[in-house]
Amino acid sequence: MxxxxxxxxxxxxxxxxxxxxxxxxxxxxxxxxxxxPPFSEDQLRQLMIQMGQKPSQKKLNQMMHSMQNQTGKN
Known part of the structure; x- marks a missing residue:
């Protein structure tokens, strides 16, 4: 060849x-x-506490839902 x-x-x-x-x-x-997933609900709660926010369950659910939507769209 x-x-x-x-x-x-x-x-x-x-x-x-x-x-x-x-x-x-x-x-x-x-x-x-x-x-x-890169963040679990407990990790997100600890992150919010460190930033000085009081993490309510509603806010945690909203943030987890928005993170899941972002990863689903990419």
Whole structure:
């Protein structure tokens, strides 16, 4: 086989690997973040206390809901 064919095969394999790896990693991270959210309700409560706010359950629910909506839209 000619050398240019091998070069073409290597370049195509590299491009396909990069594209496939990118989308595979993206799907994996989306699934991971959906199953393991970065903030739990207790962590959010502690954060609000440290900022000097009194965390009511209604406010915690609103913040958790807004965080879930943001991650769902991205």
């Amino acid at each position: 000619a050398t240019w064919i091998w070069i073409l095969i290597v370049v195509l394999a590299l491009i396909l690997g990069l594209v496939g790896g990118f989308y595979g990693a993206r799907k994996y991270m989306e699934k991971y973040l959906k199953e393991n």
